[in-house]
Amino acid sequence: MTGKAGSGNDLTTLKEALKWATAQLTESCERPQFEAELLLAHHLGRERIYLMMHSDDPVEDFAGFEALVQRRAAHEPYEYIVGEASFYDIYLKVAPGVLIPRPETELLIDEAAKMIAREHITSIAEIGVGSGAISVVLARQFPNLKIIATDICDAPLRIAGENVEKFGLHEQVTLRKSNLLDEVNENVELVVSNPPYIAEDFMLEKNVADYEPKEALFGGRVGDELLRQIILDVKARGVKWLACEMGYDQKEPIQAFINEVGVKSVRFYKDLAGFDRGFVIEFM
Numbered sequence: 001m002t003g004k005a006g007s008g009n010d011l012t013t014l015k016e017a018l019k020w021a022t023a024q025l026t027e028s029c030e031r032p033q034f035e036a037e038l039l040l041a042h043h044l045g046r047e048r049i050y051l052m053m054h055s056d057d058p059v060e061d062f063a064g065f066e067a068l069v070q071r072r073a074a075h076e077p078y079e080y081i082v083g084e085a086s087f088y089d090i091y092l093k094v095a096p097g098v099l100i101p102r103p104e105t106e107l108l109i110d111e112a113a114k115m116i117a118r119e120h121i122t123s124i125a126e127i128g129v130g131s132g133a134i135s136v137v138l139a140r141q142f143p144n145l146k147i148i149a150t151d152i153c154d155a156p157l158r159i160a161g162e163n164v165e166k167f168g169l170h171e172q173v174t175l176r177k178s179n180l181l182d183e184v185n186e187n188v189e190l191v192v193s194n195p196p197y198i199a200e201d202f203m204l205e206k207n208v209a210d211y212e213p214k215e216a217l218f219g220g221r222v223g224d225e226l227l228r229q230i231i232l233d234v235k236a237r238g239v240k241w242l243a244c245e246m247g248y249d250q251k252e253p254i255q256a257f258i259n260e261v262g263v264k265s266v267r268f269y270k271d272l273a274g275f276d277r278g279f280v281i282e283f284m
């Protein structure tokens with residue numbers, strides 16, 4: 001710890017605290033000053049603009065702020081530190097043990113939403129609910145939609161439950177502990193999933209590898225094992241539609257697998273950077 005800031009002295013000003021925090025975050029963050037501002041605003045329970053207007057005020061409980069900064073400097077994701085993530089048009093609660101929802105999953109939601117609207121779908125299942133990102137957004141978009149959302153782990157089911165409550169969606173979204181759809185006996189028209197699809201030996205960034213749950217990331221030795229199992233399970237149940245996210249390099253093997261399985265049609269979709277990101281299947 002250097003200088004006034006970091007000494008635990010409560011008279012450190014906001015300006016000094018930001019300067020100190022920015023220096024602490026240079027190695028772990030792409031935008032250290034911005035993240036320092038976000039953390040200080042979170043610590044103070046204020047908007048970022050407040051920092052500019054009160055830069056000479058002392059920071060209350062500087063030690064508390066210091067602890068937040070040290071966590072981020074150790075590469076802990078910002079979302080776990082503040083306990084929420086911005087996703088689609090909402091803020092979702094997140095916690096260690098639950099995947100932080102990613103922007104590319106918003107594309108999967110848009111694909112599923114198009115189909116729900118076009119086919120007048122009223123019952124769906126989600127495999128691997130995580131924070132509830134997909135189910136919560138879809139339930140908010142379609143007030144008549146019923147969703148059964150599964151996860152194999154307890155932490156995601158707990159946090160998804162909190163998000164379902166936060167948005168008052170408990171009449172639409174049922175959470176269930178299940179391997180894939182094993183515990184789902186109800187008929188559904190569409191299954192949507194952003195399953196783990198990363199290969200076991202893939203080198204992830206430190207903030208992901210050290211903090212995010214392995215069960216949410218790794219799909220097997222090759223990576224697409226769970227995706228393949230989902231395609232088989234959904235077909236075997238006679239569900240008509242399946243929409244899945246996948247890795248940018250999985251189109252070719254998944255296309256070959258789908259050809260073997262036999263479906264009525266498949267369409268792959270890309271993200272804004274032009275990378276393959278997922279697929280929508282209509283079964284026979």
Ligand SMILES: C[S@@+](CC[C@H](N)C(=O)[O-])C[C@H]1O[C@@H](n2cnc3c(N)ncnc32)[C@H](O)[C@@H]1O
Nearest residue numbers: 101128129130151152153156179180194215216
């Ligand atoms: C990539 S995360 C997706 C979370 C969330 N749907 C999202 O898009 O942000 C995958 C989720 O699938 C869950 N999962 C992994 N294997 C599963 C299985 N066999 N059956 C059900 N859920 C599983 C993980 O616990 C994790 O929450």
